[in-house]
Amino acid sequence: MVADFTRIYPTEAGSEARLIDDLSAFLAQHRIDAQIGHHLTLCVSEAFTNAMIHGNKWDRTKSVSVHLSVNDAEVCADITDQGTGGLTSIARRPRPGLLAESGRGVDFMYRYCAGVEFAEVEGGGLRVSLRVPRSRTKHVVK
């Protein structure tokens, strides 16, 4: 089974809430485990806000595209901005201090996703691809 979802959101503060509403509906429709869904929602929201802030730099004429897909094994999300890349700044991002007010989003992605990829797309934007398994990993205690 494969299902897809693509939406384009304007660069404005209210878009994040609309994205999370749409994502929650998509995850519920496909009966994704609540904890996995929660972690994916967190990571997609992080990529999305980074796209608006660092990618599109709050330029309201630019948008963020979100593509979701689900199959029997995993849920995938691609979040693409219309900025000017950003691979270098991601690679060089400083580790956030304990009292930092930002900078934790990418760490959440690496913690909760089985796959995280950043790629510069044709035309200049940055695409973040996230992948999480549909079922929780079973830990065998020996």
Added chain:
Amino acid sequence: MEISVKEKGGVTVLTLNGRLDLASGTTLKEQVKAQLKKGNTMIHLNLAQVDFINSSGLGALVSIMKEVRLQKGRFTLSNLATYVQEIFEITQLSHIFEIFATEEEALSSFHTAVAR
């Protein structure tokens, strides 16, 4: 995000309902700043109805904590849902914030501190 504000025994209690993200975090910061301007520097946030928080929401809480400390006040949190608690633990912010299991415990800690 709905935010209700009440005064309880000298402590300003904000009860949040909804998601704590970029937009609602900004609203929350503004509401707390308004309280600080009025001289209300003892602030408690009840997060029982917060079912989602991301790094923007965490950033808002860190900003509020710094602002309250600057005003020589005190800032506490209570009733963290399991998922929210997990986020605080993995970011180690659980070591920085004063977090209580219940609002009553948090409010009682303010009174204990005043009595000392």
